[in-house]
Amino acid sequence: MMQNRLLALLLATITATSLSACLPLVAGGVAASALVAADRRTSGAYVEDQGIELKATRQTSERFAGSHVNLTSYNRTVLLTGEALDEAQRQEIELMVRGIPNVQRVDNHLVVAPVSPMAQRNNDAWITTKVRARLLEGKGYPPQTIKVVTERGVVYLLGLVTTSEGAAAADVVSKTSGVQQVVTLFETISTPPNTQAAN
Incomplete structure (x- = not known):
């Protein structure tokens, strides 16, 4: 009975978390299956979104260390938010993300501004x-x-x-x-x- 309660709590926590950030598909068994089942994306798109976010985040942190860039991928569309140092950098970040495999579209909502506090x-x-x-x-x-x-x-x-x-x-x-x-x-x-x- 205690195990059932813990499982229910785990599933509820994962479902709430999925509203803003995806968990890796390898998170395991029932929990990961429940998360994918609650999502309207295909399992392939779900996995690709994970890969896109990981690659984009790594490349952005390496190339644009002075900026504050958030990258969110949903169904192979990447949302860019945060701040770029100038317009040239804003466009460069978008071009970099467009070059990542499986990215179909980029919605660039970066603003040219100082990094947010x-x-x-x-x-x-x-x-x-x-x-x-x-x-x-x-x-x-x-x-x-x-x-x-x-x-x-x-x-x-x-x-x-x-x-x-x-x-x-x-x-x-x-x-x-x-x-x-x-x-x-x-x-x-x-x-x-x-x-x-x-x-």
Whole structure:
């Protein structure tokens, strides 16, 4: 009985974590399978996103040490957020990421500005936490399929959703305290996968 409770807690923790950051598929057995099953990406895209983020992060830290760059890959689309030293560097980072295998698109939301202070990043992390909690309480969309990234008070939403699901999720996020702007980078699908399977 205790093992069942621990397993349930582990699965709940992993599902919550998946809203903003993916865990390696090799995390193991039931937990990893449950995480992939809750995601609308194919298992191949899920694994490729892991590889893209690892390669992009490593290359960025090696080549652009003076910048603050966050890279988030969802369904082979990479979101760039953070700060670049100048416009030339901003474009160079994008070109580097475009050259990584399996990257299909890059959404470059880097700004030319001084590196954000830790207080700002902590505030962004707090906003992300609040947004996740609000998404779990909302209706009309699958919260476990939506990825949340916050940078300088701007919340970016990624995921495979229908038009109505995306609108419902964006509405909930826009009403969350501290959110200055919502940027939806959803990939629109015509029908939720479970509905497709039922037809």
